[in-house]
Amino acid sequence: MPRRRRVSANDDSTRACSKRARTTVVSSRKSSKLASHHSPLSAFSSKQCITWFHEYTNADEDVIGPEGMEKFCEDIGVEPENIVMLVLAWKLDAKQMGFFTLPEWLKGFSEILCDSVEKVQGKLEYLRSILNDPVQFKSIYRYAFDFARDKDQRSMDIDTAKAMLTLLLGRQWVLYSCFHQFLEQSKYRVINKDQWCNILEFSRTILPDLSNYDVDGAWPVILDEFVDWLKTRQQLHIEVAQM
Amino acid sequence: MSLNNNFLQTLNQAWNDHQTSMVMIRDILMYMDRVYVQQNNVDNVYNLGLMIFRDQVLHHGQIKDHLQQTLLDMVMCERKGEVVDRGAVKNACQMLMVLGIDSRTVYEEDFERPFLHQSAEFFRLESQKFLGENSASVYIKKVEARINEEAERAAHYLDKSTVNPIIGVVEKELICKHMKTIVEMENSGVIHMLKNHKTEDLACMYKLLKRVDGGLEAMSQCVSSYLREQGKALVTESEDVDTKNPINYVQNLLDLKDRFDHFLHESFGDDMKFKQVISSDFEYFLNLNLKSPEYLSLFIDDKLKKGVKGLTEQEVELVLDKTMVLFRFLQEKDVFERYYKQHLAKRLLLNKSVSDDSEKNMISKLKTECGCQFTSKLEGMFKDMTVSNTTMEEFKNHIQAMGSNLSGVDLYVRVLTTGFWPTQASSPKCTIPTTPRQAFEIFKRFYLAKHSGRQLTLQPQLGSADLNATFFGSKKEDGATSTLNKTSSGPRKHIIQVSTYQMCILMLFNQRDKLSYEEIQTETDIGEKDLIRMLQSLALGKLTQRILVKEPKCKEIEPTHIFSVNDQFTSKLHRVKIQAVVAKGESDPERKETRCKVDEDRKHEIEAAIVRIMKARKRMQHNVLVTEVTQQLKSRFLPSPVIIKKRIEGLIEREYLARTPEDRKVYTYVA
Numbered sequence: 001m002p003r004r005r006r007v008s009a010n011d012d013s014t015r016a017c018s019k020r021a022r023t024t025v026v027s028s029r030k031s032s033k034l035a036s037h038h039s040p041l042s043a044f045s046s047k048q049c050i051t052w053f054h055e056y057t058n059a060d061e062d063v064i065g066p067e068g069m070e071k072f073c074e075d076i077g078v079e080p081e082n083i084v085m086l087v088l089a090w091k092l093d094a095k096q097m098g099f100f101t102l103p104e105w106l107k108g109f110s111e112i113l114c115d116s117v118e119k120v121q122g123k124l125e126y127l128r129s130i131l132n133d134p135v136q137f138k139s140i141y142r143y144a145f146d147f148a149r150d151k152d153q154r155s156m157d158i159d160t161a162k163a164m165l166t167l168l169l170g171r172q173w174v175l176y177s178c179f180h181q182f183l184e185q186s187k188y189r190v191i192n193k194d195q196w197c198n199i200l201e202f203s204r205t206i207l208p209d210l211s212n213y214d215v216d217g218a219w220p221v222i223l224d225e226f227v228d229w230l231k232t233r234q235q236l237h238i239e240v241a242q243m
Numbered sequence: 244m245s246l247n248n249n250f251l252q253t254l255n256q257a258w259n260d261h262q263t264s265m266v267m268i269r270d271i272l273m274y275m276d277r278v279y280v281q282q283n284n285v286d287n288v289y290n291l292g293l294m295i296f297r298d299q300v301l302h303h304g305q306i307k308d309h310l311q312q313t314l315l316d317m318v319m320c321e322r323k324g325e326v327v328d329r330g331a332v333k334n335a336c337q338m339l340m341v342l343g344i345d346s347r348t349v350y351e352e353d354f355e356r357p358f359l360h361q362s363a364e365f366f367r368l369e370s371q372k373f374l375g376e377n378s379a380s381v382y383i384k385k386v387e388a389r390i391n392e393e394a395e396r397a398a399h400y401l402d403k404s405t406v407n408p409i410i411g412v413v414e415k416e417l418i419c420k421h422m423k424t425i426v427e428m429e430n431s432g433v434i435h436m437l438k439n440h441k442t443e444d445l446a447c448m449y450k451l452l453k454r455v456d457g458g459l460e461a462m463s464q465c466v467s468s469y470l471r472e473q474g475k476a477l478v479t480e481s482e483d484v485d486t487k488n489p490i491n492y493v494q495n496l497l498d499l500k501d502r503f504d505h506f507l508h509e510s511f512g513d514d515m516k517f518k519q520v521i522s523s524d525f526e527y528f529l530n531l532n533l534k535s536p537e538y539l540s541l542f543i544d545d546k547l548k549k550g551v552k553g554l555t556e557q558e559v560e561l562v563l564d565k566t567m568v569l570f571r572f573l574q575e576k577d578v579f580e581r582y583y584k585q586h587l588a589k590r591l592l593l594n595k596s597v598s599d600d601s602e603k604n605m606i607s608k609l610k611t612e613c614g615c616q617f618t619s620k621l622e623g624m625f626k627d628m629t630v631s632n633t634t635m636e637e638f639k640n641h642i643q644a645m646g647s648n649l650s651g652v653d654l655y656v657r658v659l660t661t662g663f664w665p666t667q668a669s670s671p672k673c674t675i676p677t678t679p680r681q682a683f684e685i686f687k688r689f690y691l692a693k694h695s696g697r698q699l700t701l702q703p704q705l706g707s708a709d710l711n712a713t714f715f716g717s718k719k720e721d722g723a724t725s726t727l728n729k730t731s732s733g734p735r736k737h738i739i740q741v742s743t744y745q746m747c748i749l750m751l752f753n754q755r756d757k758l759s760y761e762e763i764q765t766e767t768d769i770g771e772k773d774l775i776r777m778l779q780s781l782a783l784g785k786l787t788q789r790i791l792v793k794e795p796k797c798k799e800i801e802p803t804h805i806f807s808v809n810d811q812f813t814s815k816l817h818r819v820k821i822q823a824v825v826a827k828g829e830s831d832p833e834r835k836e837t838r839c840k841v842d843e844d845r846k847h848e849i850e851a852a853i854v855r856i857m858k859a860r861k862r863m864q865h866n867v868l869v870t871e872v873t874q875q876l877k878s879r880f881l882p883s884p885v886i887i888k889k890r891i892e893g894l895i896e897r898e899y900l901a902r903t904p905e906d907r908k909v910y911t912y913v914a
Contacts (some may be wrong), residue, residue: 154896194895194902201907218865218908221889 046106049115053105064100075117078124083167087127089147090140097148138200141168145196155190158183165199173203175230182226195220250313251331257300258338265292290344297342297349307353310335314354315361321396322365333400340402347404355405359412362393366416374421379431380444383451386417414455422452422461433465437506445510459516466506467520473499474528478535489538489828490545497565500525526572534834536579539570541828544586547602548595559601567608577848577879578841580617583609585665587621591628592657592705599625613878623663631657634690641689649682656686658699673703673743674768676750704773708746709818710739712790716810735813739790740820744769744777749790752808761802775800780823782806787814788821849882849890854899857912865891865908 056068064072073080092108094100112127114120130136148164149156156164162183169176179199191199198220206213213219213227269276269288280287286294301307314335317327339350347355366389373382390413397406418425425448426433436445452458477495480486503521511517529535543566546559554562573579590596603625610618635655642649675683687699714735741749747767751758758766764774778800782791790812794805829837852875857863863871868891869884876882891910894900903909 192892192896194892198907216866218888218902220892221885224885224888 044110044113045115046110049106049109050102052115052117053100053102056100062102064105066098069098069100076120076124081167083131084124084127086144086147086167087130087140090143091127093143094147096151134204141200142197144168145193153190155192156196158189158191161191161196169200169203174208175203178230178233179226182229185229186222186225188222191222195222198223250309251328251335254306254310255331255334255338258296258334261292261296261300265289268292293342293344301342301349301353311353311357315358318358318396319361319365322392329400336400336402347402350402355402355408358401358405359408362409363412363416366413367420370417370421373417374424377428377431379425379428379433379448380436380441381431382425382428383444383447386413386451387447389413389417418451418458419455422455422458426452426461426465433462434469437466437469440502442506442509445506446512449511449514459514463517463520466517467524470499470503470521470524471528474524475531478528478532480532486532489534489541492538493542493566493569496525496529496569497562500565500568522572525569526574529569529572530574533575533838534828536573536575537582537828537834537837539566539573540579540582540586542566543583543605544590547597547605548590549597556601560604563605563608567612570609571612574881575841576613577844578837580613581665581837581841584621584624587624588664591624592659593707620663623660627659627663628657634658637693638686638689642685647685649685650678652679652682654679654682654686656683656690658690659702670700670702671704671770671773672768673747674766675701675703675743676747679708679746703743703747703769706743708741708743710741710746710749712737712739712749714808714810714812716812737812737814737816738818740818741781742777742821742823744773745781745821745823748774748777748781752791757805757807759803759805760800763806764802776823778806780821782809784822788819790821845880845882845886846890848876848879849887850894852876853887853890853894854912857900857910860912862903862909862911865910868910 053064056064056072058065058068070080073085078084088108089097089100091111092100092104094104094108109115109120112123114123131140144164145156148160150160162180165176166180173179202219202223210227210230215224265288269292272288276287276289279285301310314332317332321327321329336350336354339353340347343349343351369389373385376382390410393409393413394406397403397409401409429435433445433448435441436448448462449459452462474496477492477499478486486492507513507517507521543563546554546562546566570576570579587602590602596602606618606621609621638654638656683701690699691697714737739749744767747769748763751763751766760774760778763778764771767774769777778791778793780788782789782793783798789809791806792809793800794807849872852872853868856868856871856875865888869887872887873882873884891900895902895910898913900910901913903911
């Protein structure tokens, strides 16, 4: 099968990546015993994966920190805020945003059979496509809460919440920008897990005109307040329009 | 007129003749009647005769119409007040009834239906006339008279079966169609009657409106809106002084209840619907004012204190029972409980209760209403009082044995168990003078030796002291500033009864003659608000209460003002009790604090209820849960669905509950 070149986000970085890939190829040829050409088609090697892991760690540590994470993102040509990174983290089942431990790295990448930058780049489309599956998306969305929150707290602080929600729902939920505004003017400082999960449910079941919103729907109070706020605003807009 | 009479007479005569003849004919043809008629199922002779009479005579040409018109005219005449030949009408009606053979159709068609129609028209006009007189009570009496008249007429000389239909017509035309107008008539309707205590008129109206569908409904609605208006006026905060005075506030409400209970019994015949309406109205406006629970407690407090003016024991009992009726209408019973506890504590500690029995009586009334949970802590307070008595006995024996006399201090200590009594955030500070303080220390040692592991904290905001006071000045003579040599009365001794704070203040004057406010504050360490109150009652009260004097002699107290002992003090009494300047009820900041505490407690109660219910049922839908929780708590307070929802969310967060994955509206209990 011909070697397929994957289009990445940034063409310049692609060149840089392929350079590194070639370097990696060269070095691994020397080190690996198995015949691995390290084309996108070569078999997955745990050992290779682990070696690759250490390119991003400090000294003998078994965890990639924020610095290494930045480098990793650069290598694969994806911005750290890109939603694909979240999907990747979910694949790895990473516990803490900004960090990958070795077990996480190994587990996640062996699942998608990646032990090099190129292979990852090859998988980016696939990772992105996972978001289109509602069931998987829900899983990623829920995962995002625990992933992004401060581990000392049970709840996620409002600014992180706004950022994560923008990332996850910004494009697909019509009412998102309204909800964002609502959060800005509200007195909420944190979002808890129940609220978080229900926001997704709300975005999926309630129509933009709120016509099927039921007061007895056991929605968390924050969403009841959002509806009230929105309705008041809509009413004002109507009144203004009628003037 | 005579023609009509003759007509009826003639007709009646013909009828009688016919009947007589028919009897004879029937007798002659008896065999045929019994055999042929039965076998062939045909009409018998007599009935045949009736039918012939009916068709050939009665319904002949103009006779039918003429008969109808005659009868109707006669009724109309009688209604107008003329005298008519009732017998003739009666005969005619009876004839019609008989001619219907086995039914009343002839009577109905020939007479009754047109009669009812004409009557309806007549009464319609009459109703306008009556209404024109613009008095509801007069109208009612007239209607009642008309009903009686029509009933009597129908019973006497129409057919008895017409009684109900004609009354129905009267009711419809005179009552039904004008219900609202009568009820709401200005200056004579229900409201006027209620305002002016027209019990009998109301009773008449009640009786009248009871006859028709929707009559009582119209009346009760009117009563309800009037009652709500009156009640609302009593509870709404306004320039009206009475809403600030809790005793009057409650008394006014009790009076209003009495008024309406009177109406209920005397005018509305204890009608259940009216009773319900009145109750729901009271519940409505009583809870409009959030201070009702506090005021109700203060009212009861007033009645349980010594010196209840001018009421016998039975009267007090009666008033308290009536107060319990109001209590039942309170939605925020938990707020009442909090205040009742506070007020009871004050009564017990300041020794203001009339008697233990009356207190316990009241508590058992509350227990009947609210169950044991309400009253168990209150009973704990009484226990503390009894135990303290015993402890003091033992203490007295103890110091006797010790041979001490506490430097002349006659000490009485009451030990309060923290859980039972209303708590302060923290005990206020106060520097106790040496002698009493030392006496207390001795008691403290004695007590803690008996109950190791306990802690005793003195509560200076409570308690009182009796001080021996000697005033050296000469009596101030009123009026003449003469220099007459009055026999000097010498130094005067009194016993003054003061609060703990006041004791601390006064004893400073044993060391110094003059003290500024600032100095007093520094020495006693008493909080500003309390200190000012204490000094006001010592220095700025009535002359017979003025133990201290202040320079300058104004009402305000500034830090630099100087206090000294009023050596001119006189009183007829040897033992003088200094009244503290006490506000009835809480100040607004205090009220806010109490409200906060209540809200905190409610959060816990709601959560406890949710957990209790979910633990038992394991799974529950949101709406059902909210309803159950409200139901469980409604004897204490009314939680709103939003608040319950917030608590559910809190419990989800703390992982007591979870939403089921299949249906986010259903919760499960997390073991």
